[in-house]
Amino acid sequence: MDLIAVPFNSSGAADGVALAPAALLDAGLAAALPGARVVEADVPAADPSRGPSGLAAEESLAGMVASVSERVLAAWSADRMPVVLGGDCPVLLGGLVAAESRGYGAGLVFVDGHEDAWDPHRSTTGEAADSEIALALGWATPPAALAPMLPCLRAADLVQLGPRDAGELAEAGQPGIAGRVEALDGRRLAAPGGLTVAYDLAAALVAQTRHWWLHVDLDVLSTEALPAVDYPQPGGLSWSQLETLTEDLLEIGGCGGLSVCIYNPTLDGGAAAGQIAGFVADAARLLERHAG
Template sequence: MDLITVPFNSSGVADGVARAPSALLDAGLVAALPGARVVNADVPVGDPTRGPSGLAAEASLTATVASVAERVLAAWAADRFPILLGGDCPVLLGGLVAADRRGYGAGLVFVDGHEDAWDPHRSPTGEAADSEIALALGMVPGFAPVLQTADLLQLGPRDAEELAEAGQPSIADRVDVLPGDRLAAPDGIPIAVGKAAALVARTEHWWLHVDLDVLSTQALPAVDYPQPGGLTWDQLDTLTEQLLSIGGCGGLSVCIYNPDLDGGAAATRIASYVARASRIAARGHG
């Protein structure tokens, strides 16, 4: 497998979540995955100024996505399973671009505490981490779609109130969404896995994206935009294992840990999670 490090922070800075990949490697992730190869994506220095699209660090985003896509394609060409270590969520776009270039339909199981489909001009930050799903679906002028609404399953968003207050339309009327409160309920994980199995059955290939802010603040305080609710670590472990046990996953991305907020205290737990998920995914890789 290839551990593709992507130290990208869509606010245009080189700290915060950009330091997560190195924190996970320092916490022993490579040792936990014998045979894993570390591959570094090229992440140019960003400019926090918003570009014409409304996105900050637009040039850095474009270059980073292209670099990640190249490394994912190289991993697949060598029959190696790609794991993207962010950084923040737009690193996922590199995997979707790679699937699009390879010419097969890709499904996305998106485990996240936010919908991440903001119009960049409405986004309070301009960070592409607010908008990567909008970018993937081609909802932002100038960005070609690399994902169809029918091929997207969102598990865990709990930002409906924030979207409504900001006048940002939800995409829950267009895509399959299991909100965070339902995902965290006793029957939430079986429902989520059933939805994912249905998605996988009709797509040629699928990608699993995990934004760690799907966890509760009690489980992981070191995220930039905490919210009420969320999963426990045990729930996320179980959900991830059952999703990957469906088989056929072509890639995994794990994002949104800010080691600056906890001095790296959570890195060992996150590295353990990534290692276990990677082993399961690689066994079922197809």
């Protein structure tokens, strides 16, 4: 197994979520996975200003995605499973680009409290973490350096589980993704029976695509469960629900890689790092067990 550390913050800063990979490793993540190899992706120095695409830190974003893709491909070539530790959600693009470069597209099960499909020019921040799904699908014009790698995902190969930002999108005039892809919003996901519906949606996706990637943004959790995220929202899952959902999804089998993102250890002094490291270690073991 390769633990791919990606200290990337799509605001262009070197702190905040960029510190999460180190916090998880310091909390014993690698030690909990005997035989795991830690590799770090390259994250070029960032210019936080917004470029022609509407995104901040364009060159850093493109360089990071290319580097993560290389690390994922190297893991697969060595018959090792890639576990990508962000940082911000755009790190998942590296796994999808890697699959595309092998000549096939990978399905994506996207567990997140946000849709992340903003038009970058509408985003109030310009952070690529608002827009990586739009970039992956080809719904947004990427930075020039990233354009050769995109799109890397088809709408039919995406399932979104847990977004609960519909009100924010409507207020901003940003069209939501619901109706264009399979999606289960956060309210329904957290409700009784929601995890079963999520499993069925994911299983149907896996049945139609040979290869798939699992992405977990920890802001799918409630603020009570994890306060150390930059953009908290009402609602969300409990830790128990997220653990059950992740286990159920990975037990479908055939997942080629996992990314986990969005913890900001500066907001809680690293208090949640141990619990998150335990969650990632459990998921990584399931990923290896059910990969075939």
